[in-house]
Every structure is written in C-alpha cells, then in structure tokens.
Amino acid sequence: MTNQSFSNTGALATFIFRLDRLRMLWWLVGLTFFTLIVPAALANLYSSDQERQAVAETMTNPAMTAMVGPGDLDNYTVAAMTAHQMLLMTAVIAGLMGILLIMRHTRGDEEDGKLELIQALPTGRMAYLHAAVLVQLLLAVVLALVIGFGLAALNIDSVTVAGSLLYGALLGASAFFFAGVAAVFAQLSANTRSATGMSIAVLLGAYLFRAVTDVVNDDLSWLSPFGWVTKAEVYTSNQWHLLLIMIGAALLLFVAAYYLNAIRDLQRGFLPERTGKRTASRLLLHPLGLALRLQRTGLIAWAAGMAVLGVSYGSVLEDMETFFASNEMIQQMLAPEEDLTLAEQFLPTLFVVIAIVAVIPPVMAMNKLRSEERHERLEHLLGRAVSRHQLFGAYLTFALFNGALMMFLATLGLWAAGDASMDEGLSFTTIISSGMVFFPAAFVMIGLAAFLIGFAPKLLTGVWLYILYTFFVLYLGNLLDLHDWYGYITPFGHIPEAPAETITALPLITLSVIAAVLCALGFAGFRRRDID
C-alpha cells in the first residue's frame, strides 16, 4: 500500500495560493516598500560619517537597545543604521504575517468546516496542511529574494550584496518560523481565535524577552528567535549560521505540527474544551455586559501585555540614567530642566510608542460592533428589545474604558518598574499624567472608528491605515527628518510631550471635541442605516 497522506498536495497548494495571492501581494509590497525607502532616505539625510555618528550617539542608550536591539554603533554606516533601526521591527511584522496567513488555512478552515469538505475529496489526510506550509515557504523565499536583491539594487556603498541577502533571508525566515509556531498552536487548540492569540503572545513574548535581556544580560537573548535576528550582525559580520539556526528551528516546529496533526481527530485539539455555565450570569444579561463578556479574554490578554510593555520600558530607566550621567553630549542635547531627571526627559519618546500600541485594543473593541454585524449576530439583539442607541453606546463605552485602562496599565507598569529600579525613584503623579495625556488622541481614533461604522462601514480598515501612518511618522519622523506637517495630521502629534513639556489643556480639549463629534456623527449614521 502506498502512503496517500499527501495526495493532491499540489492542487491544494495552487488553490490556497489563488485564494491568498492578493493578500500575500499586499504584505509583500508593504514590507518591501518600508524596507527599501529607509536606507534610501538615510543615505540622503546623513551623507557624512560625522552626521551618522551623531545619530549613533543618541542611539547608545538602553531604551533604544530595548526597542530596536543592539547595533553596530561604532561604525554607523547607512547599512548598519538600516539594520539597527529596521530589521528587528520588520522581522516582528513578518512573523505576524506568517501567523495570520497560515492560521486561515489550518485551524481557520478546519473550524469553519471547509477542511471537512476538502478531506471528503480524494485528498490526503496531511495534504491541506502540507499545502498551506508550502505556500508559506514560497512566500518566505520570495520575500527573502525581493528584499535581498531590492536592498542590493539601491546601490549604496555600505549596503553590500551579502548583507542585503542575509537581511532579506532573515525576514523570510522570521515569517516562516512564526508560521511554524502558528501551525503548532493550530494543532493544539481547537479554536482559531485562541490559537491565533497564543501565537501572537509567543511573538510579542519573544520580542519583549529580548528587549529585557539585550539590556540586562545579552547572552540570555539567545533564547529568543529575535535574538538570533539581531545577533546575525547584518552588514557587519554577516553571521549566516544564525539564519540556519532559525530555519532549522522552523523545520522542527513544522515536524511537530505534522506529527500532532497526524495523531489527532478532525476538529479536535489537545487543549481541553471546557464546558461552560448552564445559565447566564447577571452581568451578561445586558448589551454592555455582552460586549464586555465577548471581549473579556482579549481584554485580559491585552491588559497583561500592556503592563509587561510598561514594565519592560520602566526597568531600563535606571540603566538610561547611568548612561546619561556619563555622556556629556546627551546632557547638552536634552535641555536640562531643574526638577526632572534625564531619564524622565526621555520618557515622551517611550510614551509615544506605548500610546500607539495602547490604541490598538480600544479600536478593536469598537470595530467588534461591525464584526458582530458581519457575523449576523446583531439581529439577535436588534430583533429583541434593544435599541441601536443602546448597542452603539455599549460598544463605544467599552472601547473608551478599554483605551483608558490600557494606557493606564502600561504607564503604571512603567512607573512601578522605574520607581523600583531607580535610586531617586519616580513621581507617581508625573508619570501617570504624562501617560494619560495621550487618552484624547486614542479617543479620536475610537471616534474615527465609530464614525466609519455609522457612515462607511466598508471603509473601516481606514482606521488601521491611519494608525499605521501615525506609527510610521512618529517612529521614523525624526530619523527621516520628515516635515512637522506629517505629525500634525495625526492626533498623536498634538499631545504635549510630558513630562518634558508642560501639559496644556487646549490641544487635549480640541482633540476631545473632535472625537466627540465623530462619535456623535457615527451614532447618527448607525441609527439610520441598514444592518447588513
């Protein structure tokens, strides 16, 4: 008897490729675009060694190391600068791509019942999983080649061909490795949402673990796959063996996934499915309670993640203080203010990153209203004695609460870790108010989501593009010397940079008014339109 487990893999792979070709193309174009414009822009902006070395000085501190990883700061060429600033972040995004794309065709299609249809056709038992993996492999290889040759083609002296190919290959390997992580979780959990959640938790965990160990004890970073990415020293010593380690680890993950897939039944997992309550708790019996309950797991996971993010940043503050104290140039650059420590003056940079991450969960919470609509579950509520007013209000209220909570927890984490590690301690009220000052900006993003849900639900993705834009401008704006104007068209650009700046009420009030108007318009639109 021949082994038929992989029958028809080729046809299924072609099928999956057809289904995903546009989605994959967008990821590919996006990742390539952001990778290629940076060295081109940097070569333009910092044409002399001196200028680049001055940038390197500002990077030589633990907070930056935690955020973007270690770099070749002594010889800060355009290539070294690109690898330092961009490679790690891009690898995280490539990993996210791997998780999201493979999950659709593993547990996603299995839970929807599509896999059952496919397995009833003359296809092998492992064929669909194998096909999904092959498509991911193809995508990873194409990503590696496009970025590798794309960088080499820029024709910048320091951007060597070997380094460029390693750069691309590491991004491809990151995508493939995290696709492997997701493939394993897709076998373990019988539920697409938790499998995706656990995979992303591993991704962020790997990033944060490396953030702390890169600062505290560099050797421990070997335990994180993102440690391998930075230790490959792209454009400097080009450690190709780290690429091989990553590919090897990815293959091990896939072997584990195939094995687990072979020994389990269709639509089952290994993690126990608990039975639930026979009756509903009192909290659930209200639209607001339902909105809260549906998002409870996500809320807890994000809350824990935000606190960890805050603690990670907070725990490097003491190292920063020590560093600043020994660096005269930085002391001059940061205009000394009497009552602030140097670390505190550096805080706004950290807060911007935290605030943009913290805006993701509340926008997701608001968008949940639309996703409930698309799953045709709103009609259960609107077909009963629930008004659109109550429904919209419930999701908006929860999103606002969510936004405030996320920012608060991250700020609290930062304060607690910073206060514990620093000799002088941190002022609780200063830190908390410096973080919470971002809430009106988050409010505007939630308001925009609410507005689109009411008036143009099909354009709801626009919120994410706006958030992506904001992140891009605020993360790279200074480095690429973008005009201030780019920052002004995002709400986050108007937030006072506390504690370095004093908090002024006018921008906060203006943003809040804009947000409230957006919410009111969204509400009016939602009341008038058809429910899909």
Place this chain on the structure above:
Amino acid sequence: MEMIRITNLTKKFGSFTALNGVDLTVNGGEVLGFIGPNGSGKTTTIRVLLGILKKTEGDVAVFGKDAWADAVEIHKRIAYVPGDVNLWPNLTGGEVIDLFLSLRGTIDTDKRDQLIEKFHLDPTKKCRTYSKGNRQKVGLIAALASDADLFILDEPTSGLDPLMERLFQEHVNELRAEGKCIFLSSHILSEVEKLCDRVAIIREGEIIESGSLADLRHLTRTHLLVKTKTPLTDLTFFDGVHEVHESENGLSFQVDSEKIDEIIRHISRFGIEKIESAPPKLEDLFMRHYEGKKEVPSGGETDD
C-alpha cells in the same frame, strides 16, 4: 386584531429592487405561511418588519406602530428566530438563551428548563461545538420560552430532525390556541400545509398569491387515477386536464379544480371500474407559479 400590516412596501439595495409593492396583513390567532424560492425576498421582508432594514417606500406597521421608529417598543412583544442562527462561539447555549430572554423581559426559568429538556439541548456546551440543528434549537427555545404576542420564524425547522420538527409543530399549535400570531417563513410546504391558516407566496419581491388554504385550493388541481371498462378517449381535448399518463393501473392525470364536475361527467360514460383522487397540494400551487417561468438568477444577497 391586526398584528402586521404591510402596505405597498418597496425595498431597494442600490439599483436592485428586493421588494416591490408588497401588501400583507396578519391577524391575531393566525398562522401565516410565507413561502417563496431562495432570493425571492422572504428574509428581506422579515428584516424590514424587524426594523433592521429601512424601507425605501410604503408603510410597515406592527401592533399598529411603525416598524422602524418604534422598533424597541414593538420588539418587547416579538420573538424572532432567524433562518441562519449565528451564535457567539465562546458563550454556552444556556447563556445565550438567558441573554435572549432577558433582553425581552424577565426569564421564566421553569418554561426555559422544560423546553431545554424537551428539545434535548445540552446548555453547558459552547456554541462553537453546536451543529446547525442545535443552534436552531437555541433560537427556538429562546423564542418559545418567551411570552411574546407575535412570533416571526424564518425557516425554523430546516436543521431539525423529524422528532424535533413534530415537537415544534405541537408548540406552534399551542401558541395558536393561546391566540398568538405566527409569521412562518418556510420551504417545507407540507409543514406550511399542516400549520398555517393562511399562505402568502412571494416571487421576485412581489406577493403573487395570498389567502386561506381553502381559497387557494380553488386555484389548484386534483390528481385523479381512473380505470374504465372501455378505453377512455378524448381526454386531452378538454381544457383544464394536464399531465395525462397511462399505466397498467389506469390513466392518471390532473384536473383544474373548477373543471372537475365536467370531467367526471365525461369519464363516467366509459364505465368507471376504479377511481382514486388525491387532494390538491400546496406543492402543486407552488410549482405552478414557478414551473415554466424563465430561470431568474436569485440575486437577493440578504435572503437565505
């Protein structure tokens, strides 16, 4: 008492007209069967009734109130089961039933537990693990355990087994006896025949037939199977005789109900040895409206 009054209802999705001048009334204590093929506008009509879709033209009144403006007031007295019951994968069936009941009013726990028991539903399981039939049971239990005055049921038995289907039919008859009004959209014509007092047929967004079953039967044909002593001839020359087939048991054919007297007189002259007749079926009526019609793509994106 008039529970539902729809007058000249038109609903457009962009340039596509889903409903075109629909008129319909349903009274208390009445079971209305709402039938039509896929994409004909059944679900769209129901969603307009529930104020989930906004009408383009016309009047839609439920309990004498406007279906859009007074939706919440109206829904306090309505129980609705959608055709495709999409539930929250991470809540249990029991939790969803309680949620649905509490959103209308108070929870009658005895009635709820009885129904859960009767329909053999395990309320502790997550909705993710339910089959289509079990999801439908969740919707039905939540509807039947409520004390609504109007029940709007969109193909409620399409996933149920025959035992559960019969249980459902018993409950509908009980509700009718209590004077409740039931708006039942269905494909299962035998079920409509069994349960409904009145029938409305919708096609391409227009009501093409409505009335009591007895009224509509005038429009239908009776099946006859006849064996005569001398060979029966000339039958095909009569207006109103259709689908004549010869078999060893005799001649089988269909007769328009209003022609039956004339035909019986004719065939009795040939010496009847055996005659069997079958009553007109809703299916024939339904088929008559659709058979031979030009194939139209069913385009209603919100229907079914």
